Amino acid sequence: MATQETLVLVKPDGVARGLTGAILARIEAKGYALVDIRLVEPDRERLEAHYAEHAGKPFYEPLLEFMMSGPSVAIRVAGNRVIEGFRSLAGATDPTTAAPGTIRGDYGRDWGLKVQQNLVHGSDSPESAARELAIWF
Numbered sequence: 651m652a653t654q655e656t657l658v659l660v661k662p663d664g665v666a667r668g669l670t671g672a673i674l675a676r677i678e679a680k681g682y683a684l685v686d687i688r689l690v691e692p693d694r695e696r697l698e699a700h701y702a703e704h705a706g707k708p709f710y711e712p713l714l715e716f717m718m719s720g721p722s723v724a725i726r727v728a729g730n731r732v733i734e735g736f737r738s739l740a741g742a743t744d745p746t747t748a749a750p751g752t753i754r755g756d757y758g759r760d761w762g763l764k765v766q767q768n769l770v771h772g773s774d775s776p777e778s779a780a781r782e783l784a785i786w787f
């Protein structure tokens with residue numbers, strides 16, 4: 651099977667809290683390859699494209715506001731089954747219930763805000779990965 655690629659984002663909360671290095675270290679320790687990396691301050695248009703599947707949901711507007719609150723680090727990551735593997739490293743969407751040992755479980759918590767500030771994004775399928783990588787790189 652060909653090596654997969656995924657889009658990982660260290661979201662604004664992760665960058666602001668100085669967790670980018672810790673998150674990169676976990677990706678590297680797992681054995682995945684960093685293929686490309688950039689700091690991005692996304693405009694609304696880029697985020698509407700990225701989060702198109704969530705348009706109209708109650709958390710959509712707060713999510714876009716959150717994602718425009720500061721820079722994110724976009725990373726092109728490669729490896730066998732990296733899409734599934736990074737989602738496993740990231741842990742569940744809700745940082746309060748994400749398992750300890752995961753990025754969200756170890757570093758995230760519920761801040762009582764309108765949207766889950768859960769430190770990272772990872773593509774959820776090969777189709778999403780191709781679409782999202784084209785949006786951020």
Ligand code: RTP
Nearest residue numbers: 709713742743764765766767768770771772773
């Ligand atoms: P991601 O796309 O960021 O990797 O996260 P995910 O698949 O685990 O979560 P998804 O359902 O795709 O939601 C995208 C992002 O929206 C925010 N969210 N907040 N009820 C809420 O407060 C809520 N639900 C979703 C999170 O930032 C989530 O990562």
Ligand code: MG
Nearest residue numbers: 771772773774
């Ligand atoms: Mg998602």
